[in-house]
Amino acid sequence: MAADAVAEIKARLDIVEVVGGYLTLQRSGREFKGLCPFHAEKTPSFTVSQERQVWYCFGCQQGGDLFAFVERIERADFRQALELLADRAGVELEAPGRRAGRGLGRDRRRAIELNQRAQQFYEHVLWSTPAGAPGRALLQERGVAESLARRFGVGFAPMGGTGGDALVRYLTAKRGAEVQEIVGAGLAHAQRGGGARDRFRHRLVFPIRDERGGVLGFGGRALGDAMPKYLNTQETSAYHKSRSIFGIDLARNAIERERAAVVVEGYFDVIAAHAAGIENVVASSGTALARDQVRALGRYAPAIVLCFDGDDAGRAAASRAVDVVAAEGIPARICLLPDGVKDPDELVRRDPAAFTAMVQAAQPEWQVLLDAALSGGEGGSVDARRAAAERAVSVLARIPEAATRDLYLQQAARRLDVGARSLTQDLARLQRQSPGRPARVVLPQPAASASDGVPLDSVASPDETPLPQWEGYLGGIVVHRPDMARVLTLELGLELGELTHPSVRRIMETAQQANGGGFPLHRLDAADQALAARLMVLDVPELNETSAVDALERAMRDCVRDVHEATALRSAAEIQRELQSAKDAGRDDEVRILAARLAALAAEAPHLRHTLSAR
Secondary structure, eight states, X not given: OHHHHHHHHHHHOOHHHHHHTTXXXXXXXXXXXXXXXXXXXXXXXXXXXXXXXXXXXXXTOOEEOHXXXXXXXXXXXXXXXXXXXXXXXXXXXXXXXXXXXXXXXXXXXXXHHHHHHHHHHHHHHHHHSGGGHHHHHHHHHTTOOHHHHHHTTOXXXXXXXXXXXXXXXXXXXXXXXXXXXXXXXXXXXXXXXXXXXXXXXSEEEEEEEOTTOOEEEEEEEESTTOSSSEEEOOOOSSOOTTXXXXXXXXXXXXXXXXXXXEEESSHHHHHHHHHXXXXXXXXXXXXXXXXXXXXXXXXXXXXXXXXXXXXXXXXXXXXXXXXXXXXXXXXXXXXXXXXXXXXXXXXXXXXHHHXXXXXXXXXXXXXXXXXXXXXXXXXXXXXXXXXXXXXXXXXXXXXXXXXXXXXXXXXXXXXXXXXXXXXXXXXXXXXXXXXXXOOOOOOOOOOOOTTTTOOGGGOBOTTOOBXXXXXXXXXXXXXXXXXXXXXXXXXXXXXXXXXXXXXXXXXXXXXXXXXXXXXXXXXXXXXXXXXXXXXXXXXXXXXXXXSOTTHHHHHHHHHHHHHXXXXXXXXXXXXXXXXXXXXXXXXXXXXXXXXXXXXXXXXXXXXXXHHHHHO
């Protein structure tokens, strides 16, 4: 069950999102980088590979998968990390008997009922108890009036005493709920002995309701520097993150009236917009905008306005959301926040009228993305215009409607002073290279950091065993392509006992046991995971599509030969030490035996004869 759960959790969670909940990550080429949370540093050496779903720090040489990260950051063992991530991913670690059909409908209704009770409890704590004082202070700091907060049903989840179970005690004692029901509704975590611990503790909580006002789940905002900053209800019979929309119950009528839904990122953004008098505003429930959410909004409005944060992450999220909206055939517009404004909430608090004007001035999505792509290219040098043309073609390739795409192509050609035919040819080539997959805007890449390109032979095992270059190369192959482990041993004659680095041996053994799919990083201990993660974030040139067909096989044969050669040299050195000792002691019979072994070794490894004779 654990192995299945690990695979399912990894399929549902993105390591960039998990790690990004604990530290700030910035894109650097194909990877993401940030300051390592496990040692003090001023220059980022902590790397996360979204493509390979691993992390590695070139400073402290620690690394692994998302489970290893959570184990270290939360100071948890594997089982605890598994439970934390399963909870976040909505994966059940145990499979209690589920009722089908009507039973699931009853589960959903009961979950909504319990969430409604929980919302009343949280709201009471916020406004009527000393425990709610931190929540009241945060709302006051953010300029949210009590009447508006009550309209959204905002509450506060207390710490819950030594057992962390204030809500559980309330629902069981006052509302007759069973612990299993409370856990099933996403309000608590089951504990040993039949008890439960509140999921939300010391957090400002925002109820996430359906169109009719039924409480599906909650989003909890941490106070201070607690992590994660935002915590949502896990997947339940009532709450599905990719379908739920924060504020839809209060915004539905305004969306229909305005014939547009304004989508923002945060709960406070929605509340601030309503405070400014713009009520057709919703948020995507703590996740990237999903097609199910777009489809639901499309039932009420023929257009969607994206108004995300003004930082790089917000702009990237808006760009991704454009593709999701376009896939549903709904036109979109994008709001551009003024310089120096972090998010819509901040703008409303500064100048409510400016937020209203910004929404009204939102431009068509493809125009905004094309303007960004052409930035720095219009009237610039040949190189600047060429780079802008590449970025523009990447945007054009994402436009699904042919007529719209052609109009923007002509605009880009005019602004860059290039022929429309040239752009058309570049666009056709890009579409052939990436069929069925929308291209992204090509952004200038930052310079490589000092940690890039650190030689593999600088890595030692915990017992200080150096890593030979050829062993590191073979390890790098099998973490990228586990199926190559069997090729190396069964076809190319690699003996795992010849490998001198213990972590590489265990990596090779683990790759041999992989049954399809990716490399099972979680089967390694922490030290071996660190090396495997490092090998994963480094490229193997022979695995690139542009490499010659036989390049990988030739490289592997060369490395296997190097392993054999190193093994023979170690054996020869040991024999020669014994031989010299036998000569010094006058043991003539032993000398003849050792000389014969040395000759046999030279016969088995003819390419080493000169080396052995020289020794």
